[in-house]
Structure formats: structure tokens, C-alpha cells
Amino acid sequence: MGKQVVQVKLLPTPEQAAALAATLRAVNEAANWTSATAFAHGVPREYALRQHTYAQLKAERGLGAQVAQLVIKKACHAYAAIASLVKAGRLQGKRAAKATSKPVIFRADAAQAFDDRCLSWDHGARTVSIWTVAGRMRGIRFIGHPDQLKVLEQHRRGESDLVCRKGSWFLLATVDITDAEANADPVDFIGVDMGIVNIATTSDGDNHCGAGLRRYRKRMAKVRAELQAKATKSAKKKLKARSRREAQAVKDTNHRIAKQLVTVAERTGRGIGIEDLAGIRDRVRLPAAQRGELNSWSFYQLQKFIAYKAKRAGVPVVVIDARNTSRACPRCGHISKANRPNQASFACRRCGLAGPADQVAAINIRDRARTTWAFVNTPNVADTPQPAAGTSDKLRTFGPG
Structure with missing residues (x-):
């Protein structure tokens, strides 16, 4: 299987766009609070962080159960990314110290992942339904290249990221496409x-x-x-x-x-x-x-x-x-x-x-x-004759190998 990202553009009404913008602000504010909590308690792993944040994200931040889980995962992935960069040597010295000395901060319009519990696709009508802070927002139209839309409908798997770029809205969906059988005998x-x-x-x-x-x-x-x-x-x-x-x-x-x-x-x-x-x-x-x-x-x-x-x-x-x-x-x-x-x-x-x-x-x-x-x-076939009977085991095993 080969993973690929397919991007489609959303065409929300002004009311839908306002709800999407408010949702990104809310989830990123919640992600910043979650990140600060993880840093303060030293619990960058998802299960441990959930004990400190999940109830508050639902009760005080107004997030749905599944969105709260996704926000916690988002904060954990950010700390995991920094740790992997430091371990790989791509963050060193002052840059590494700066990155690890304070909580991760997300922009107000940073992308947010949604899974099938809070985002559904209607490929026939070319619309999506998504959770927002204003309630479930249905019938948001989307467009894309016909080939990409076909791939999206047939192979979409997992989460999709809601992204805002210069006032335009996009969904970035992951697809898993089965690779074709390799040509074992190319003509040239x-x-x-x-x-x-x-x-x-x-x-x-x-x-x-x-x-x-x-x-x-x-x-x-x-x-x-x-x-x-x-x-x-x-x-x-x-x-x-x-x-x-x-x-x-x-x-x-x-x-x-x-x-x-x-x-x-x-x-x-x-x-x-x-x-x-x-x-x-x-x-x-x-x-x-x-x-x-x-x-x-x-x-x-x-x-x-x-x-x-x-x-x-x-x-x-x-x-x-x-x-x-x-x-x-x-x-x-x-x-x-x-x-x-x-x-x-x-x-x-x-x-x-x-x-x-x-x-x-x-x-x-x-x-x-x-x-x-x-x-x-090309198989490597030994051209040497077989050893005669009585040849020592040491000589029998000697040869191309």
C-alpha cells in the first residue's frame, strides 16, 4: 500500500466559514492549554496526558469527546516530533535547548485533524459534514480535480486535516492506494x-x-x-x-x-x-x-x-x-x-x-x-563440476556462495 495526501477545496457559505474559523481557534486554544499541561506535569505521552486534560477539555473547553481526544493526540505528536528531531541530531545546541525549554505553541489557525466520527463525506453530493463549536455543520461543498476526487472516494483512510490558507478552506485527506504488480521483465x-x-x-x-x-x-x-x-x-x-x-x-x-x-x-x-x-x-x-x-x-x-x-x-x-x-x-x-x-x-x-x-x-x-x-x-549458477566422492567436507563446501 502507498500513502498519499489528496487535497480538496471547501466552498463554505459565510455562516459555515465563520463556524470553521471559530472551531480552529477553539481547538488550537485547547491544544495550547493541553501542551502547557503536558509540559508542566512532564507527561508528553497520550494516555498519561489524557488523565490530566480529557475531562477539562469536554467540560470547560466545550469540545466533543472525539475532538478532545484528537487535541490531546495533536499535542503529544508535537512533543514526539521535537524529541525525534533532537535524537536525530537535526536540533542541536541552542536551538534544541530553546525547543525543549518551553511548551509547544500552536497558531490560532493551525491545521486540525478530524476522523470519521467528527467528519463524514458525501461523494455523490460533493459535500462534507463536520463537527464545529456551533454544532454539526452539514452540506459544506467541496471541489477538486476529477482524478483526485475518484482516488479520494475509493481509497480514503483515516483522518483528514482542516486547513485555512489566506481565507480559503481545504481538507487534506490520506488515501492508501494498492501498488500495481511490478514488471519483472522490462523490455528496456x-x-x-x-x-x-x-x-x-x-x-x-x-x-x-x-x-x-x-x-x-x-x-x-x-x-x-x-x-x-x-x-x-x-x-x-x-x-x-x-x-x-x-x-x-x-x-x-x-x-x-x-x-x-x-x-x-x-x-x-x-x-x-x-x-x-x-x-x-x-x-x-x-x-x-x-x-x-x-x-x-x-x-x-x-x-x-x-x-x-x-x-x-x-x-x-x-x-x-x-x-x-x-x-x-x-x-x-x-x-x-x-x-x-x-x-x-x-x-x-x-x-x-x-x-x-x-x-x-x-x-x-x-x-x-x-x-x-x-x-x-540473473541467478548465479555455479559452473564448477560437482566434487568427486570422498572429497573432504571442507572442500565440498568451498566455492561460490
């Missing part, structure tokens, strides 16, 4: 080379150009520098908003590219070969102007999107060693820095093969994916 592989100028280039010659996104990100970088120079409270607020907008643009682009690559591979019965780009920021030496682009581009995100979409479609993915994929000649195997006279071109110094550098790299990735797949999926 598609090599995918990832870069900054061209986001993804395939061994078939398909090029997913990143020119438009690069222009957008350069414009955002200029605006970001101006806002950082101001350093006012409003400038910092705008910086956060623009950062979210830029991240959404990159995520959308990566989703589109990954979907196209997987669709082609599924239709042609092939697998996908990609590079292992772990640690690329440490390995690659670039001019300062290009380092910013390299550090901001999300290669890992694109690879994760390809991997999960391919798994869902039953398309095998092979990750290969990225060394020298852009310097090796796919015809004669000659490896040299001189094979790359510039960023865009490849010209082998030995055999004269020439072409676009990104496509040559994608062909090398495809060839390595073929070899890796054949090696991993």
Missing part, C-alpha cells in the same frame, strides 16, 4: 539525467526544460534579497509567503515531470534508470552563481516522486552510480573531462561521437541501468 530502460538548465533529459531525447522555472526563481531570489535587506517584520512575513509559493511551484513542476516519465515507461513496458545524487552538493564544485541554483534545486524530491509514481504503476526503477555519466562515451567507453567542451555539448576525444551532453549522460544511465538489472536479476 529509460535513462533520466537531471540537471539545472534541463531539469530532466531522457535517453529517448525528450527534454524537460527548466528555463521558465529558472527565470521565476531568479526573480524570486532578487525579491528575496530586497526583502532581507529591509529586515522589517512585514518583510519577514512576505519572505515566508514567497518561500511557500516558490516551493509549491517547484513541487508542481517535479510532479508533472515525474508523471510524464512514468507514463512513458509504463506505456512502453520499460523501467527507469536514475542517478544516485546523494551528496551531490558536497561533491560538485561550481562558481558561486551556480552554487545557489544547485543548492536550491530539489533533485531528491523529483527522484522521490518518480520512485513512488513508478511503484504505483508497477514500473521498476534502478538507481545507478552517477560518477562520470556526463564524461563517458557510450560508444567507446572513453572517460575524460575534455569530452565536455562546454556545459551543453559532448564530443568524445577518441571516437568522435558528439551530441547534447545531457542526452549522452542519459544514454549512459540507461546502459548502466540495463547492466545493473541484468546482474541483480
